[in-house]
Amino acid sequence: MKSTGGSDAAKRRAGEAAADTVEPGMVVGLGTGSTAAYAIEALGDAVDDGLDIVGVPTSFGARQRALDCGIPLRSLDSVDGVDIAIDGADQFVRDTGSCLKGGGAAHSREKLVATAADAVHLVVDETKLTDALDHPVALEVLPDAHTVVADAVRSLGGEPMLRDAANKDGPVVTDNGNLVCDVDFGTIADPESLATQLSAVTGVVEHGLFIECATTVSVGTADGVSTTTY
Secondary structure, eight states: OOOOOOOHHHHHHHHHHHHTTOOTTOEEEEOOSHHHHHHHHHHHHHHHTTOOOEEEESSHHHHHHHHHTTOOBOOGGGSSOEEEEEEOOSEEETTTTEEEOOTTSOHHHHHHHHHHEEEEEEEEEGGGBOSSOOSOEEEEEOGGGHHHHHHHHHHTTOEEEEOBOSSSSSBOBOTTSOEEEEEEOSSOSOHHHHHHHHHTSTTEEEESEETTOOSEEEEEOSSOEEEEEO
16 A cells, blocks of 8 residues: 655655765665655766666666666676665654555565665655554565465454555556555554564565664655664
8 A cells, every 4th residue: 555645855855865875886776666766866867977886676667767767777686785775665663764665566576675785775755754653564465375364464463455456457466476465453563573473474475564674764854854874
C-alpha cells in the first residue's frame, strides 16, 4: 500500500541531498519511489558533468529512470559490492533508523541491495516521519501461497489484504512475478520481533520491515533538508 503526501519540493531536497554525498568511483544502489527518483535525476545530472559511478537499480522503474538519466548500470551479481544505497520509505522512525517499505512493491530487491550496501541513505519528506510504525506491512508472497500466508499472518494478529492493481484487472504482480499482501497490524510495538516472525512464514519472499536499516536519513521539508547520521 503506497503512502501519499509530501510536496515535490521537499522530496527533491531530500533526494538531492543524498545524491550530493556520492563520490567518484562508487557503486550506488538506486531505490524505487518518488523521492528516490529525485536522487536518480540528480545523479544523472552529475554523470553528465563527469561523475564516474555505476548504479544498481532496485526495480524496473528505477532501471528505466536511470537509463533515461544516462547512469551506467550493472546487476547486483556483477559488482563486488555496493558503496551506498539511496532509497525512500513509506514510514520512518528517526530515533531508531527503522522503516517500512513496499508501497512500490519493490521491497524484496530494495532489501537485497540495502543488505549488500556499506551505507544506506534514506530520503523522505517529513510526512513519512512517525514515532511508531503503524503502516500496513507489505509482504511479497509466492502466488500459490497467498491463502496460506494470509492464515499465518492472521495468527500473528494481522489483517491481510491482497493488493489489487490500479490499471489492470487482478492483483499487483511484482518484478519477480509474485503477489503483494498488505497486512495491517495496527501500531507495531516490537518491529524486530514481527520481522523475525514474518521471515519464518513459508511462502513469504520478503516483508517490508527494514529494522535499523539506515546509516543516514535526509528529511526534506518546505524550508530545506535535515540530515541525521547513525
